Amino acid sequence: MAAEALGWWGVPLGILAGTLRGSAPFLFVSLGECLTEKSGKINLGLEGTLLTGAMSAYAISYLASDKWGIPTSVSPWLGVLVAGCAGMILGFIHAWLSQQPKVNDIAVGIAMIIFGSGIAFYFGKAFIQPKAPQLPTIDLGNWSAMPAVQSALKISPLFIFGVLLAPLMAWFFKSTRWGLFVRAVGDSPDAALAMGVSIKRVRMLCIIAGSFLAGIGGACLSLYYPGLWSESISSGQGLMAVALVIFARWNPVQCLWASLFFGGAQAIGPALQSVGVDQGRYLFNAMPYILTLLIMIITCSPKKTLSGAPGALGTING
Amino acid sequence: MSNRYIYVPRRQVIRGLLATAAFGATSKLWTGCSSSPTDTASTSGTSGASPDAGKPITIGFIYNAPKADYGWNQAHAVGAAAIASMPGIKIIEQESVPETKEVQEVMRNMIDQDGATVVIATSFGYFDPHVLEVAKAYPDVQFLHCGTLWKEGLAKNIGSFFALVDEGQYLAGRIAAQASKGGKIGFVGAKPINPVLRNINSFMLGARSVKPDIKMQVIFTGDWSLPVKEADATNSLADQGFDVIAVHVDSPKVVIETAEKRGLLSSGFHSDQSALAPKGYLTGTVYNWGTIYKNYVELFKAGKTLINGGVKPQYIGGIAEDYIGLATFGPAVTEPIKKDVEAAKAKLVDGSAVVYKGAIKDNAGAVKIPAGKTYKVTAPELTKMDWLAEGVSGKTS
Numbered sequence: 001m002a003a004e005a006l007g008w009w010g011v012p013l014g015i016l017a018g019t020l021r022g023s024a025p026f027l028f029v030s031l032g033e034c035l036t037e038k039s040g041k042i043n044l045g046l047e048g049t050l051l052t053g054a055m056s057a058y059a060i061s062y063l064a065s066d067k068w069g070i071p072t073s074v075s076p077w078l079g080v081l082v083a084g085c086a087g088m089i090l091g092f093i094h095a096w097l098s099q100q101p102k103v104n105d106i107a108v109g110i111a112m113i114i115f116g117s118g119i120a121f122y123f124g125k126a127f128i129q130p131k132a133p134q135l136p137t138i139d140l141g142n143w144s145a146m147p148a149v150q151s152a153l154k155i156s157p158l159f160i161f162g163v164l165l166a167p168l169m170a171w172f173f174k175s176t177r178w179g180l181f182v183r184a185v186g187d188s189p190d191a192a193l194a195m196g197v198s199i200k201r202v203r204m205l206c207i208i209a210g211s212f213l214a215g216i217g218g219a220c221l222s223l224y225y226p227g228l229w230s231e232s233i234s235s236g237q238g239l240m241a242v243a244l245v246i247f248a249r250w251n252p253v254q255c256l257w258a259s260l261f262f263g264g265a266q267a268i269g270p271a272l273q274s275v276g277v278d279q280g281r282y283l284f285n286a287m288p289y290i291l292t293l294l295i296m297i298i299t300c301s302p303k304k305t306l307s308g309a310p311g312a313l314g315t316i317n318g
Numbered sequence: 319m320s321n322r323y324i325y326v327p328r329r330q331v332i333r334g335l336l337a338t339a340a341f342g343a344t345s346k347l348w349t350g351c352s353s354s355p356t357d358t359a360s361t362s363g364t365s366g367a368s369p370d371a372g373k374p375i376t377i378g379f380i381y382n383a384p385k386a387d388y389g390w391n392q393a394h395a396v397g398a399a400a401i402a403s404m405p406g407i408k409i410i411e412q413e414s415v416p417e418t419k420e421v422q423e424v425m426r427n428m429i430d431q432d433g434a435t436v437v438i439a440t441s442f443g444y445f446d447p448h449v450l451e452v453a454k455a456y457p458d459v460q461f462l463h464c465g466t467l468w469k470e471g472l473a474k475n476i477g478s479f480f481a482l483v484d485e486g487q488y489l490a491g492r493i494a495a496q497a498s499k500g501g502k503i504g505f506v507g508a509k510p511i512n513p514v515l516r517n518i519n520s521f522m523l524g525a526r527s528v529k530p531d532i533k534m535q536v537i538f539t540g541d542w543s544l545p546v547k548e549a550d551a552t553n554s555l556a557d558q559g560f561d562v563i564a565v566h567v568d569s570p571k572v573v574i575e576t577a578e579k580r581g582l583l584s585s586g587f588h589s590d591q592s593a594l595a596p597k598g599y600l601t602g603t604v605y606n607w608g609t610i611y612k613n614y615v616e617l618f619k620a621g622k623t624l625i626n627g628g629v630k631p632q633y634i635g636g637i638a639e640d641y642i643g644l645a646t647f648g649p650a651v652t653e654p655i656k657k658d659v660e661a662a663k664a665k666l667v668d669g670s671a672v673v674y675k676g677a678i679k680d681n682a683g684a685v686k687i688p689a690g691k692t693y694k695v696t697a698p699e700l701t702k703m704d705w706l707a708e709g710v711s712g713k714t715s
Contacts, residue, residue, distance in 0.1 A: 010558050125413070129392075131575075151579075227549075230571070231414070231543075232544065233545050235545070269540075270550040271557075274551070274554035276535060276711050285547075
C-alpha cells in the first residue's frame with residue numbers, strides 16, 4: 001500500500017512529477033496569450049478565462065455524467081470542449097471591446113479578469129461539493145514497481161496535446177500564410193492593411209483562439225490536477241502565464257520550456273519539506289518568482305530592446 | 319473606422335453609466351438576500367431578540383467562502399441548517415464575504431433590510447474592527463463572533479463562541495497511530511500559527527500515546543487555500559512513504575482526494591469528508607456548531623439576550639460540551655480501534671485524562687510543559703503555543 005521511503009530521490013521525482021502535472025495550465029494559457037500577443041493585443045483577462053474554463057469543465061463533466069446519463073468516459077471530454085467554448089465567449093467579449101476606438105486593451109483585460117472570475121464564482125457555487133469524473137491519464141510508469149514513480153508518470157493527454165501544440169504553433173507563425181498575417185498584424189498593422197488583411201478580423205480570431213486554449217488550461221486544473229473546482233484553484237496561475245509569454249520572448253517553443261520550468265518550480269517547496277528540509281521554506285515557495293527574476297536579470301541587456309516583441313503591442317487603435 | 323452605424327456620444331454614455339450607478343447605489347439593488355423583506359421596525363424594540371408578537375427571530379450568518387467547501391464554512395452552514403428548521407427562527411446567510419469593510423456593509427444590510435436581530439460572524443478577521451464598529455451603531459442587535467477574541471470591556475451586545483479541537487485531534491491521532499502500518503504520519507498545514515500548531519501537537523500527542531516512536535513530517539503550504547500546492551504536498555509525502563495524511567487548511571478536499579488516489583489513509587478536519595475517500599478516510603475532528611447555535615436559540619427564545627445578561631458573553635468548549643466530535647469512521651478503523659477511541663473519549667469527557675499533560679517536550683528537546691503540570695484545553699497558556707511537539711519534523715518559522 002504505502003511506498004518505501006524514497007529519501008532524497010523524492011526531491012527530483014517530486015519536481016519531475018510537478019513538472020508533468022502542474023505545467024499544463026501554464027502551457028495552455030501561455031500559448032493562448034502568445035497567439036494573442038503576436039497579433040498585437042494583450043489579453044490579461046486569461047486569468048478569468050482560466051477560472052471560467054475550470055468551472056465550466058468541472059460543472060459539465062459532473063452534470064453530464066450524473067444528470068444527463070452520459071458515460072464517464074465521455075463526460076470529461078465534453079467538459080473540456082465546453083471549457084474551450086466558454087473561453088471563446090470571454091475571448092470574443094475581450095476582442096470586441098478592446099478593438100473599439102481609443103480603448104486600452106490592458107484596462108479591458110483587468111475588467112475581464114474580474115468578469116471571468118465573477119462568472120465562474122457565481123455559477124460555480126453549486127459545483128464545489130460534488131465530485132466530477134476526471135480525465136483519463138496515460139500511465140507511462142507501469143514499468144516501475146514503485147508507486148511513487150507510477151503516480152509521477154500519470155500524464156494527462158491534454159498535456160501531451162499542449163506539448164505538441166507548441167512546435168506546431170511555432171511552425172504556424174514561421175511557415176504558413178496565416179501565420180504571416182498574424183505576425184504582420186502584430187508587428188506592423190499598416191503594412192498588414194496595405195497587404196489587404198483585415199486587422200480587426202485577424203485580431204478577433206487570434207484572441208478567440210487564444211482564449212479557447214486558456215479555457216482548456218482551466219479544464220486541466222479542474223479535471224486533471226489538482227482535480228476539483230474551488231474558487232482559489234488558479235491562485236494567480238493565469239496572470240503568471242501571461243507574464244511567462246514575455247519571459248519566453250513570444251516564442252511558442254520557449255513558452256513550453258518556461259511552463260515546464262514553472263510547473264516544476266511549484267513543486268520544489270513541498271518536495272523539500274517532505275524530506276525534512278524546513279529551513280528557508282518561504283524562499284522555496286517563492287522559487288518560481290525568484291528564478292524568473294534571476295533569468296530576467298541574466299538575459300536582459302541595456303543595449304537592445306526586448307527581441308521578439310510584436311511591434312504593435314501596447315499601442316492603442318485610434 | 320467610419321463604418322459605425324450606431325453612434326452614441328461619449329458624454330451620453332458616461333451620463334447613463336453614472337445615473338445607473340447612482341440608482342443602483344441608492345436603491346441597493348443587490349441586497350435582496352432574503353425573499354420577503356421583514357419589518358425593520360423590529361430592530362428598534364428595546365430587546366432585539368425577544369419573541370414578542372410571535373415574530374420570528376432572524377439570525378444572519380456571514381461566511382468568508384462558499385458554504386459547501388467541505389471545510390470550516392460548511393461546518394458552520396450545517397450548524398445553521400440545524401437551527402433553520404426550529405420554529406420561530408428565520409436564518410439568512412451570505413457567503414464569500416471578505417474580511418474587509420464589505421462585511422460591515424453586509425451586517426448593516428442584514429439588520430436594516432432583513433431585520434436580523436442576531437448576527438453571527440463566522441470568520442476570525444470579521445471581529446476587529448468590523449463587528450466592533452457595527453455593534454456600536456446597533457446597540458439592540460446581538461453580535462456573535464466565532465473565535466476567542468472576546469474580552470472584558472467590550473460593548474454589551476458582543477459575544478463570542480468557540481470550539482477547541484485539541485481533544486478531537488488527540489483522538490484522531492490515536493486512530494491514525496493504530497491504523498498506520500509504517501508509523502510515519504504526514505501533515506499538510508497552512509501556516510505555522512497557533513491554531514495550526516495546536517492541531518498538529520494534539521494530533522501527535524494522541525498518536526504518541528499509542529505508539530511512542532511514531533514520526534510526523536509537517537509541510538506548510540503557506541496559505542489557507544492553495545489547491546495545487548496542497549496536492550503537491552500530499553504527493554510528496556506519499557513519495558516519502560508516509561501512510562497517513564492529516565490536514566489543517568481551509569478546505570481539506572484536495573488533500574483527502576489526493577491521498578485517496580495515492581492509496582493512503584487520511585484524517586480530515588472541520589467537517590465530515592468521509593464521502594470523498596471511501597477507502598482511506600479514517601476520521602477527523604468536526605465542529606458541532608449546531609450544538610452551540612441551538613443553545614443560543616433556546617436562550618433567545620426564553621427572552622434572554624446578551625444585552626440583558628441572560629446570555630453569557632463567551633462560550634468555549636470542547637468534546638465534553640459536544641462542541642466538537644469525530645467524523646464518520648472509515649473502513650480502516652477496525653473494531654478494536656473503535657473501542658479504544660470510545661474509552662479514550664470517555665476519559666477526556668469525564669476529565670480523568672487530558673491532552674496536555676507534562677512532561678511535554680518540543681521537537682528540539684526543550685521541556686515546554688513541565689512534568690506534573692496539566693493544562694485543560696481552555697487554559698490561556700495554550701493560546702501562546704508556538705512550538706512543535708517531540709517527534710514532529712518541521713520548523714515554526
